[in-house]
Amino acid sequence: xxxxxxxxxxxxxxxxxxxxxxxxxxxxxxxxxxxxxxxxxxxxxxxxxxxxxxxxxxxxxxxxxxxxxxxxxxxxxxxxxxxxxxxxxxxxxxxxxxxxxxxxxxxxxxxxxxxxxxxxxxxxxxxxxxxxxxxxxxxxxxxxxxxxxxxxxxxxxxxxxxxxxxxxxxxxxxxxxxxxxxxxxxxxxxxxxxxxxxxxxxxxxxxxxxxxxxxxxxxxxxxxxxxxxxxxxxxxxxxxxxxxxxxxxxxxxxxxxxxxxxxxxxxxxxxxxxxxxxxxxxxxxxxxxxxxxxxxxxxxxxxxxxxxxxxxxxxxxxxxxxxxxxxxxxxxxxxxxxxxxxxxxxxxxxxxxxxxxxxxxxxxxxxxxxxxxxxxxxxxxxxxxxxxxxxxxxxxxxxxxxxxxxxxxxxxxxxxxxxxxxxxxxxxxxxxxxxxxxxxxxxxxxxxx
Numbered sequence: 001x002x003x004x005x006x007x008x009x010x011x012x013x014x015x016x017x018x019x020x021x022x023x024x025x026x027x028x029x030x031x032x033x034x035x036x037x038x039x040x041x042x043x044x045x046x047x048x049x050x051x052x053x054x055x056x057x058x059x060x061x062x063x064x065x066x067x068x069x070x071x072x073x074x075x076x077x078x079x080x081x082x083x084x085x086x087x088x089x090x091x092x093x094x095x096x097x098x099x100x101x102x103x104x105x106x107x108x109x110x111x112x113x114x115x116x117x118x119x120x121x122x123x124x125x126x127x128x129x130x131x132x133x134x135x136x137x138x139x140x141x142x143x144x145x146x147x148x149x150x151x152x153x154x155x156x157x158x159x160x161x162x163x164x165x166x167x168x169x170x171x172x173x174x175x176x177x178x179x180x181x182x183x184x185x186x187x188x189x190x191x192x193x194x195x196x197x198x199x200x201x202x203x204x205x206x207x208x209x210x211x212x213x214x215x216x217x218x219x220x221x222x223x224x225x226x227x228x229x230x231x232x233x234x235x236x237x238x239x240x241x242x243x244x245x246x247x248x249x250x251x252x253x254x255x256x257x258x259x260x261x262x263x264x265x266x267x268x269x270x271x272x273x274x275x276x277x278x279x280x281x282x283x284x285x286x287x288x289x290x291x292x293x294x295x296x297x298x299x300x301x302x303x304x305x306x307x308x309x310x311x312x313x314x315x316x317x318x319x320x321x322x323x324x325x326x327x328x329x330x331x332x333x334x335x336x337x338x339x340x341x342x343x344x345x346x347x348x349x350x351x352x353x354x355x356x357x358x359x360x361x362x363x364x365x366x367x368x369x370x371x372x373x374x375x376x377x378x379x380x381x382x383x384x385x386x387x388x389x390x391x392x393x394x395x396x397x398x399x400x401x402x403x404x405x406x407x408x409x410x411x412x413x414x415x416x417x418x419x420x421x422x423x424x425x426x427x428x429x430x431x432x433x434x435x436x437x438x439x440x441x442x443x444x445x446x447x448x449x
């Protein structure tokens with residue numbers, strides 16, 4: 001990347017987008033305008049992957065650590081030593097090296113202040129009777145807060161939904177309540193491995209790529225965004241306007257065609273758009289604006305490009321544009337950039353949030369996200385910002401320059417983002433490629449002055 005300069009100056013390397021913007025009311029950021037600072041909020045985590053502020057007016061921040069604990073940062077900024085919740089005994093044993101399993105998601109019920117209900121996503125050992133040869137069971141569970149508002153009641157667990165995963169990776173992991181419908185959304189990866197056509201990846205309609213779970217909607221929930229109603233029947237109800245209710249397809253699926261939708265978010269403003277960062281295979285990283293019933297292409301496409309599962313570093317000249325089993329058109333992402341192996345800027349996209357805070361007025365209404373690292377061997381993540389456009393076409397994007405860093409870069413592995421209820425944003429990092437050690441940090445994105 002080239003500091004805070006627009007991708008339009010380097011489109012041949014990074015983005016196959018036109019450099020004109022739609023009529024969003026946001027002009028492109030000029031030279032030197034994509035500059036922010038990072039303020040350390042807390043440290044000593046193992047692998048902090050998510051941050052959530054509960055809807056209870058307390059202004060506390062809850063940090064999800066992949067290692068299996070949720071920690072509380074008080075309104076005064078102090079990090080409580082005792083976890084809010086500890087699910088390590090319920091999880092698979094994590095690798096000391098790279099691992100995508102663990103405690104991955106947290107969502108507070110919209111009426112949390114009154115009912116004390118919250119939900120987590122964690123990787124449990126393969127359940128009794130689970131699919132033979134599978135690696136683990138993805139688990140969505142409900143808990144209750146205890147009389148101590150800084151402690152959950154560990155005995156209150158109620159299993160909501162479980163799904164077996166073939167491999168250790170591509171788990172998705174975000175859970176969040178829709179701001180308009182109050183329903184619980186869950187991101188689930190394609191099962192793991194590569195190309196979505198390995199062991200325990202089912203056959204789908206696109207025989208040319210030998211799979212897989214991303215395009216299948218009838219045999220498993222993998223490679224999808226799910227939507228369920230946790231206020232209906234036990235353990236959950238299916239919203240009757242989910243796209244496959246009453247037709248071929250699993251009722252829980254809201255949208256499909258994803259590889260590893262690790263982080264997603266709802267825009268606090270505008271139309272509350274659902275923005276999903278989906279990790280690519282090795283050529284293209286992408287972020288999609290997701291709607292009900294949408295098909296986002298994997299593994300027929302990677303980003304806006306046709307995909308070949310037998311030669312994943314080449315691009316076929318053509319591929320289908322419609323799922324013939326549903327009649328649903330494959331939808332292209334709104335953000336795309338080249339993977340490092342394709343001459344691009346990094347290894348894995350990390351979805352973020354539409355910035356709706358007040359401290360960074362130049363960035364208001366723009367999408368802040370990033371990339372995990374330029375290297376597996378050294379922590380070198382990237383912060384990015386994209387400017388929305390109306391209509392079709394990819395959003396213009398550029399690197400955010402960090403003034404509090406000696407080289408204007410993050411210099412950590414980027415694990416995730418958080419957003420408080422005022423719209424300000426946070427960055428979660430580590431210096432370890434796997435869930436080990438205590439190098440995890442939480443930063444707040446702040447103005448340069």
